[in-house]
Amino acid sequence: MIFVSKKKTRKASTWILDGNHAAAQGAKLSRVQVIAAYPITPQSPVTETLSEFVERRELGAQYIAVESEHSALAVCTSASMVGARTFTATSAHGLAYMHEMLHWAAGARLPVVLACVNRAIGAPWSVLNDQQDSISQRDTGWIQIYARNNQEILDSIIQAYKIAESVYIPVMVCYDGYILSHTEMPVDVPTQEDVDRFLPQYKPHTILDPANPKNYNLVTLANPRVNAEGVLCHGYMELRYLLQEALQNSRETITTVGREFGELFGRSYARMFWEDRLDDADIIIVAMGSLAMEAIVAADMLREAGHKVGILGLRVFRPFPKSDVVQALEKARLVVVFDKNISYGIEGATCSEIKSALYGSPARAVIRNFIVGLGGRDVKARELVDAVNKSLLSLKEGVLNKEYPEWICAI
Amino acid sequence: MGTRECQHICGESSPAVGEAGKTGEWRDSFPVIDQEKCLPVRQNKPSCFLCWLYCPEAIISKTIPIQINMDYCKGCGICAQLCPAHAITMVHEEEFCLTETD
């Protein structure tokens, strides 16, 4: 983490930061009040850096050392409930261990923000990158944002608080282990003043207060019930409906917050995915996280060979930007989806989402799915190019959709 | 009219009499107090009141003599278990009915 220079224009300073330090800076600038985390590779530097900030009193937060990730998120949910802005970070097995509490945080509608440093899950052991860990948690009711580079990690964490605290849904900011977490690159670090202007104070929807005692999230029966004051209260299912409704509506908030961020900091996040040269593209590459950067190089190469290739880089995976994706893919004849995860027995998770989004729409693209980069396998731009070329060739031979994904590996 | 009117976004309730429904309906046995053994009655001054403190339904009064709101007494028997003077006995509903009709 190195300070480089002050830019007069946007008052921000440019630092050369790796992804983990960018995440820690994002949490610090968001003035988090309670941090509870358990170290795990490749996330550890995030917690180390934040504990140093607290130790040096650069950040007025409580750093609570816990004995497990399950406890880390239990601390965050409890602290969030009494009105504190909370932060945690983890990877792979740590995230899996949090699974129960992930459901709890979302169900209790607590705006916790979690940095997930994407890492492969055992068996067999691997500390290297893929996105199986966070994808496995997609049904817990969290908003999931994937960063393409270190700037987006920092920016997304700041935005995550504003989003989470507006819609009362926890947000997971995911970024690729090592590829981003341990790679340094220039990052504009905004001033505390500007972030304070962007991010209002957290106003909890529930607060535990002895003067006004309440019970939260007790056993809730299947059917609605009339409480002692005669008010008809939600049953379990109504609360679940509200969470889904909030996620559906959060799309609006996510894009508004992204636009506001752009107005203040000069980097707009007004869309739920990044697009590159989609205007005239009839072949579209879909990827998520840092792979969407490498895909730009692949598109350059394919364009040079005369193909009209564009990129849809998914930024927000939950809520899934269904209608926008349909619009973006409408004119394509071939969509090649690269997944760093696999929903065993079917296909890559983003591919399934894309297919389900397109069902019933006028889009008629052939969709190909490639599983890549599991357990840290390096993914080169030229491999993405090869996959697109291979798909084009088989398309020419009359093969349309395939039942199962293809893998880029040595099998 | 739907449940939105409660304006909750997660499971929420406030402590109030009857918030959990008529818990008295759960009862299959209930506490019978022998007032002569009860310490506050014997000493004729506020004392003990352990049953008041521990009743999970909070429906035993802190009075002399103590009183139990049978609409909400769920018959758990905690009061009988912890009464230091053995002043409370749990009696099965059926038995009670029999003695009543006798």
Add this chain to the structure above:
Amino acid sequence: MTESQEYYLCMQDYYEIRWHGRGGQGAITAAKILAQAAYLEGYQGVTAAPSFGAERRGAPVSASTRISPQTIMVVSQVENPNVVIVLDHTLLKYQEVTSGLVKGGWLIVNSWRPPKELDIKGDFNIATADATGVCSSLGLAVAGLTVVNTAILGAFIRATEAVGMASIEKAIRERFSNGEVGINLAAIAQTYEITKLEKIG
């Protein structure tokens, strides 16, 4: 050479640098200092990364620095460097060290031998400098071990001219405490002076 390499190497002033050293020799720190110096020099795109995974003291490790006038989009690992820097010449016996080094690129080695005597053949230029000698005479050591990771930057500047001494100096000043700056800068300057170059063709 791969397609992506051709694509990128046709770009002016694009450097893919791979560092080889042993755990504890500071290859990763050097990769980061160089990225920072390049940014100060005016390059918009810089990245510095360790080789991914676990590292052990003494075991061969590598790191990489990418430098470009434009923002860097490549996130995959360096495969065809145009500069390879070797902190420990005993590593030259491993084939990985020069693997993928592009034609006309630079192999920069910390060695007292002149390039011709390195016994290495390839389509690349070679630079050598006895950074270990420089550092031990200056007493530049960490935990009793002579460290050459900053000194070798002198040989890098001499060979590639990719980054100026002023930027390196700024980067060093930002990373090290006042007491450490002088000795590191002296090591870089002296190594720059004694660097021997052997160009092909």
